[in-house]
Amino acid sequence: QVQLVESGGGVVQPGNSLRLSCAASGSSFGMHGMHWVRQAPGKGLEWVALIWFDGSKQYYADSVQGRFTISRDNSQNTLYLQMNSLRAEDTAVYYCARLFGDYIDYWGQGTLVTVSP
Amino acid sequence: EIVMTQSPATLSVSPGERATLSCRASQSVSSKLAWYQQKRGQAPRLLIYGASTRATGIPARFSGSGSGTEFTLTINSLQSEDFAVYYCQQYSNWPPYTFGQGTKLEIK
Numbered sequence: 353q354v355q356l357v358e359s360g361g362g363v364v365q366p367g368n369s370l371r372l373s374c375a376a377s378g379s380s381f382g383m384h385g386m387h388w389v390r391q392a393p394g395k396g397l398e399w400v401a402l403i404w405f406d407g408s409k410q411y412y413a414d415s416v417q418g419r420f421t422i423s424r425d426n427s428q429n430t431l432y433l434q435m436n437s438l439r440a441e442d443t444a445v446y447y448c449a450r451l452f453g454d455y456i457d458y459w460g461q462g463t464l465v466t467v468s469p
Numbered sequence: 470e471i472v473m474t475q476s477p478a479t480l481s482v483s484p485g486e487r488a489t490l491s492c493r494a495s496q497s498v499s500s501k502l503a504w505y506q507q508k509r510g511q512a513p514r515l516l517i518y519g520a521s522t523r524a525t526g527i528p529a530r531f532s533g534s535g536s537g538t539e540f541t542l543t544i545n546s547l548q549s550e551d552f553a554v555y556y557c558q559q560y561s562n563w564p565p566y567t568f569g570q571g572t573k574l575e576i577k
Binding site (some may be wrong): 383387397398401402410411412413414428443447454455457458461462 | 486501503505507511512513514518519524549556558560565566567568569570571572
């Protein structure tokens, strides 16, 4: 059974930075691409970023391009999201999710990021 | 960017009845369409991928259909645990991956 556990969320002031982590169970972490998807309070799902299984390629939503960086450490079974220049509109629950083939099959439980003065 | 539009926004159905949820893509996504269920306070759960293939462990009362731009999620014999928010997502043309805005399925 795949388990994804996010951490690193919290309250941060606008303009500041935060790094999220996602710890994955199992030995197949390095075989799968990984996403970050977020959900603002009371809103729908918004895709944020994708990283290839080996970390060789990254893709971003326009809303975070240039501010967020997705990365991974396959030796530690961990996915990261470095978030810089945070804005109020980045307030959301951030989920990591596994890419299986070309769709998402597993999601973590999420970590809440609140950007507020 | 492909825009995904779900209808209705809210659907009220009685337990034991059938629910039919719709998802439309602004351009063809072939069969690269997934459905997710999200209960309050929980992460989304994969129900359907490839427009019509149930994910592991998903009951047979859930079925998906459609291709191109029009898709349907049907839930037969609604159980109490099925009342939730449902999202469709295309993975044909990315980035970005795009989700519908969700359909809230509520008890009538």
